[in-house]
Amino acid sequence: MDLSHGGPGDRPPGGLLGEQIRPPSHHFSPEQRALLYEDALYTVLHRLGQPEPNHVTEASELLRYLQEAFHVEPEEHQQMLQRVRELEKPIFCLKATVKQAKGILGKDVSGFSDPYCLLGIEQGVGVPGGSPGSRQRQKAVVRHTIPEEETHRTQVITQTLNPVWDETFILEFEDITNASFHLDMWDLDTVESVRQKLGELTDLHGLRRIFKEARKDKGQDDFLGNVVLRLQDLHCREDQWYPLEPRTETYPDRGQCHLQFQLIHKR
Numbered sequence: 001m002d003l004s005h006g007g008p009g010d011r012p013p014g015g016l017l018g019e020q021i022r023p024p025s026h027h028f029s030p031e032q033r034a035l036l037y038e039d040a041l042y043t044v045l046h047r048l049g050q051p052e053p054n055h056v057t058e059a060s061e062l063l064r065y066l067q068e069a070f071h072v073e074p075e076e077h078q079q080m081l082q083r084v085r086e087l088e089k090p091i092f093c094l095k096a097t098v099k100q101a102k103g104i105l106g107k108d109v110s111g112f113s114d115p116y117c118l119l120g121i122e123q124g125v126g127v128p129g130g131s132p133g134s135r136q137r138q139k140a141v142v143r144h145t146i147p148e149e150e151t152h153r154t155q156v157i158t159q160t161l162n163p164v165w166d167e168t169f170i171l172e173f174e175d176i177t178n179a180s181f182h183l184d185m186w187d188l189d190t191v192e193s194v195r196q197k198l199g200e201l202t203d204l205h206g207l208r209r210i211f212k213e214a215r216k217d218k219g220q221d222d223f224l225g226n227v228v229l230r231l232q233d234l235h236c237r238e239d240q241w242y243p244l245e246p247r248t249e250t251y252p253d254r255g256q257c258h259l260q261f262q263l264i265h266k267r
Contacts, residue, residue: 048263049236090265103255225254
C-alpha cells in the first residue's frame with residue numbers, strides 16, 4: 001500500500017484505501033459481503049513477498065484499513081478475524097515464467113547450442129549469500145537437489161544463442177523462509193557421427209569442440225549456467241534479467257536469462 005501521498009501529520013490513508021477497495025454494498029447481500037471481507041482478511045494474513053518501497057508492511061495496519069474500508073464494527077471484525085485464523089493455511093506457489101535468454105554459450109560444433117531449462121524449488125535449504133557452503137550449494141544442479149517429480153523442463157530451442165521460451169510453471173512450496181528457486185540451463189547433446197560434426201565445422205573453435213565432445217560420455221548434456229534465488233527475497237511480482245552463473249570460472253560470462261515471478265497461493 002503506497003504511503004507516499006501522506007504527510008507526517010496526515011491521518012493514515014485508510015480513506016484512500018477505502019475508496020479503492022470499498023465494495024458497492026448495494027450490490028452485495030450481507031452474506032456475500034461477509035465472505036468478501038473474510039477473503040480479504042485471509043489474503044492479508046497469508047500475504048507473500050517483500051513489500052514495495054513506501055508500502056505498508058505491518059499486518060495490523062492492513063487489517064485496520066480493511067476494517068475501515070468495509071465499515072466493520074470492532075467486535076464483528078475480531079470475530080471474523082478469529083474465524084479466518086482458524087482456517088487451513090493455503091498452498092503457497094511460485095508462478096515462474098521462463099521468458100528468454102541472450103548471449104548464452106555456444107557448445108555445439110556449429111557455434112550454437114540447443115538450450116533447455118530444468119527448474120524447481122528446493123525446500124528446507126536457504127541460499128545465504130557469501131559463504132563458501134552457499135556458493136557450493138548454488139553450483140549444485142537441479143537434478144541433484146530437487147526430486148524428479150518436482151522438476152519442470154522447458155522445450156528445447158535448437159541452434160541458437162538467444163532462445164525464446166515464454167513458458168510458465170506453477171511451483172508449490174511449504175515455507176518461504178527456507179525455500180529457493182533453482183534454474184539450470186543445458187545444451188542438449190544429440191548423438192551424432194564424427195562425419196556429421198565435421199560437416200558442421202566452421203572454425204578452429206569448432207574443431208576443439210569435437211575433441212572435447214569425443215572425451216565425454218555420449219549423450220551427456222552440457223551445462224550452460226544457472227540461476228538460484230531465495231524466495232524470501234522476491235517481491236510479490238518480479239520481472240528481471242538474471243545472469244547465468246557458472247559452476248567453474250572457465251566461462252564466467254554465460255549470458256542472461258529473463259524470468260518473471262509471481263508469489264501466489266491457492267486454497
